[in-house]
Amino acid sequence: MCGMPQQPPVRSSPTRPSRPDASMSLITNVMDHSLDDGYAEAAARRKTQGGGGLPKTLRAKLGLASGLVLAALVVTLGAAQARVAAPVVAKERQELIDRIDTETSAADRLEGSVDKLRDEVGARQRAALRSSGGSTEADLVGLLSGATPVHGPGVKLVVNDAKEASGGGEGSNPRETSGFSDTGRVRDRDMQRVVNGLWASGAEAVSINGQRLTALSAIRAAGDAILVDNKPLVPPYTVLAVGDGQKLSTRFQDSPDGLYLHALRENYGVRATISTEGDVRLPAAPSVIVRTAQPLADTTEKGTS
Incomplete structure (x- = not known):
C-alpha cells in the first residue's frame, strides 16, 4: 500500500497589524515630511557646494x-x-x-x-x-483819595518769593482751603492781606512797586503774576506806607495779617522784611474817577386825549 506523499504543512505568515492612522494617509505624509523635498534638495546642494550667497x-x-x-x-x-x-x-x-x-x-x-x-x-x-x-480841606481829600502825591514818615515792607519757589500745577495749591502756600510763591491774596493789614494799622497812603492804592484799587492774579489795577508787577514787591513809622510797624506785625505774613515766612520760606523810614514818597493814583450808575430818562411818549 503505497501511501500518498505527505505534504508539508502550510504555514500562514502572520500579517502585520495596520497602523491606527492608516486612514489618514495625507496628514501622516505631511507630518512625516514636514519639509518639502525641493527645499531639502536645495539645502543639501548648498551644503555640498560650501554655502551660497553672501x-x-x-x-x-x-x-x-x-x-x-x-x-x-x-x-x-x-x-x-x-x-x-x-x-x-x-x-x-x-x-x-x-x-x-x-x-x-x-x-x-x-x-x-x-x-x-x-x-x-x-x-x-x-x-x-x-x-x-478851601485849599486845606481839598488837599486832605486829595491826599486820602490818592489823587495827589504824598510823602512823609512811614514803613517799607519788601515781600518776595522763596529762594526755591515753584509754580505748582492747577489745583495743587492748598491755599484754596488753608490760606497758605506750599509753593513758596507770593500770591495776590497774600498782598491783599498785607495791604489791608497796613490800612488797619493806621497807614494813610499805600503803594506797591510804585502803584498808588486807593479805595477803588484791586489786587488780582493772572496766572502767577500779580496785578494791581490791571498792571502786572514782578517780585520783589515793595510796599510803602505813610504813617507813624514805629507805631505803624509794631501794630502791623502784631495784627492777624502781620502774623499771617510771619507764618508764610517761617513755614514756606517767603521772604519779608519791614523797616521804618523817615521819608517815603508815593505818587498819585493813575485814576480816581468814580463811575456811578445813572437812571435812564423816561422817554415814554404820553398820548394826548
Whole structure:
C-alpha cells in the first residue's frame, strides 16, 4: 500500500497589524515630511557646494550701512529744510519785536502825556480852591483819595518769593482751603492781606512797586503774576506806607495779617522784611474817577386825549 506523499504543512505568515492612522494617509505624509523635498534638495546642494550667497557677517554689515545711509539722508533733508526756514522765522520774530517796541514807546508817550495833563489839572484845581479859601480841606481829600502825591514818615515792607519757589500745577495749591502756600510763591491774596493789614494799622497812603492804592484799587492774579489795577508787577514787591513809622510797624506785625505774613515766612520760606523810614514818597493814583450808575430818562411818549 503505497501511501500518498505527505505534504508539508502550510504555514500562514502572520500579517502585520495596520497602523491606527492608516486612514489618514495625507496628514501622516505631511507630518512625516514636514519639509518639502525641493527645499531639502536645495539645502543639501548648498551644503555640498560650501554655502551660497553672501556670508552672514557681510549681509549684516551691508544692512547696517544701508540703515546709516538712510538715517544720514533723513538728517540732511531735515537740516536743509530748517536752514531754508530759518531766515523766514528770524524775520517774523524781528518784525514782532519791532512792533512790540513801537507799541511800547507809543504807550509810554501817552502815559507821559496823561501824567502831564493830570499835573496841570491838579495845579489849576489847587489854585481855584485857594482863591475860594478851601485849599486845606481839598488837599486832605486829595491826599486820602490818592489823587495827589504824598510823602512823609512811614514803613517799607519788601515781600518776595522763596529762594526755591515753584509754580505748582492747577489745583495743587492748598491755599484754596488753608490760606497758605506750599509753593513758596507770593500770591495776590497774600498782598491783599498785607495791604489791608497796613490800612488797619493806621497807614494813610499805600503803594506797591510804585502803584498808588486807593479805595477803588484791586489786587488780582493772572496766572502767577500779580496785578494791581490791571498792571502786572514782578517780585520783589515793595510796599510803602505813610504813617507813624514805629507805631505803624509794631501794630502791623502784631495784627492777624502781620502774623499771617510771619507764618508764610517761617513755614514756606517767603521772604519779608519791614523797616521804618523817615521819608517815603508815593505818587498819585493813575485814576480816581468814580463811575456811578445813572437812571435812564423816561422817554415814554404820553398820548394826548
